[in-house]
Amino acid sequence: MRFDRPFIKLPLQFDAEALExxxxxxPQSAWVPHPTGFAGNEAVRLVTxxxxxxxxxxxxMLPTENLARLPYxxxxxxxxxxxxxxxxxxxxxxGAEVPEHVDAHYHWRTHLRIHVPVITNPKVLFTCxxxxxxxxxxxxxxxxxxxxxxxxxxxxxxxxxxxxxxxMTPSLRKLIEAAKDGATEFVKPGAATRExxxxxxxxxxxxxxxxxxxxxxxxxxxxxxxxxxxDLRGLLDRFADDWTSVxxxxxxxxxxxxxxxxxxxxxxxxxxxxxxxxxxxxSLPLREALDQIVxxxxxxxxxxxxxxxxxxxxxxxAS
Numbered sequence: 001m002r003f004d005r006p007f008i009k010l011p012l013q014f015d016a017e018a019l020e021x022x023x024x025x026x027p028q029s030a031w032v033p034h035p036t037g038f039a040g041n042e043a044v045r046l047v048t049x050x051x052x053x054x055x056x057x058x059x060x061m062l063p064t065e066n067l068a069r070l071p072y073x074x075x076x077x078x079x080x081x082x083x084x085x086x087x088x089x090x091x092x093x094x095g096a097e098v099p100e101h102v103d104a105h106y107h108w109r110t111h112l113r114i115h116v117p118v119i120t121n122p123k124v125l126f127t128c129x130x131x132x133x134x135x136x137x138x139x140x141x142x143x144x145x146x147x148x149x150x151x152x153x154x155x156x157x158x159x160x161x162x163x164x165x166x167x168m169t170p171s172l173r174k175l176i177e178a179a180k181d182g183a184t185e186f187v188k189p190g191a192a193t194r195e196x197x198x199x200x201x202x203x204x205x206x207x208x209x210x211x212x213x214x215x216x217x218x219x220x221x222x223x224x225x226x227x228x229x230x231d232l233r234g235l236l237d238r239f240a241d242d243w244t245s246v247x248x249x250x251x252x253x254x255x256x257x258x259x260x261x262x263x264x265x266x267x268x269x270x271x272x273x274x275x276x277x278x279x280x281x282x283s284l285p286l287r288e289a290l291d292q293i294v295x296x297x298x299x300x301x302x303x304x305x306x307x308x309x310x311x312x313x314x315x316x317x318a319s
Contacts, residue, residue: 001145006130007144019118032053057202081172104293116139135161
């Protein structure tokens with residue numbers, strides 16, 4: 001999700017000492033390797049698909065047994081009032097890093113990520129789009145993950161952040177707007193203020209024509225000017241029109257699976273035939289963004305039967 005600046009500090013301050021005590025009380029067995037396999041990166045799963053030990057993005061989200069052990073974390077989540085998707089405690093070992101990357105993934109087109117530092121040090125630095133800062137314990141941050149970003153831990157201990165994924169909600173929008181005022185509210189430990197909400201729907205069986213047009217507009221709003229950009233836009237407008245005609249007949253019903261797949265294959269081939277390397281303002285190849293935000297998630301491989309058109313991995317780097 002894009003913002004008008006690399007970082008946004010939300011106007012909430014949490015009790016860093018209480019949060020650290022709660023997290024340090026977790027058993028070591030709660031920590032698992034990060035799915036990327038990067039050295040020094042590990043996590044405690046708090047919200048997962050069906051509450052199971054998985055790192056997937058797709059499926060109904062439920063709390064894990066680890067979240068049940070963390071009442072103040074639950075209170076923080078209630079205060080933020082998100083609709084919670086995959087969420088974790090993320091550890092970064094001494095001297096470790098998260099390499100520079102862009103989150104060009106359907107999940108990140110539709111979600112935002114909140115960071116609450118728990119155990120940290122001024123030598124832990126977060127860089128996004130060339131701006132570098134330290135997120136202090138108990139603070140609450142957003143950043144624009146469609147820009148290049150990286151994290152480095154120059155400290156001698158493991159850094160731990162509470163990392164919460166959610167769609168935008170009215171409460172979060174108000175917090176983002178209030179961030180401009182500079183005033184901060186301290187949230188002391190106590191009872192959760194509202195029941196937690198968990199995401200139940202996160203990917204479409206078939207992406208609607210309106211959502212496709214929305215994503216195409218987003219990609220082109222971030223495209224670098226090119227002499228053949230209008231040709232590419234014309235192809236994608238025709239793709240959306242053709243998708244609409246299939247949608248009007250089948251919507252998300254299984255008989256539409258084959259014509260939807262044929263459209264994806266045809267337009268991927270037509271775009272490849274342009275033979276041009278279009279790029280976005282963040283230097284990401286435009287075709288890669290199309291695959292990960294539009295073509296890849298446009299159709300569930302479980303819809304209908306028969307061969308499924310292969311798509312590129314839905315994520316440039318697992319975050």
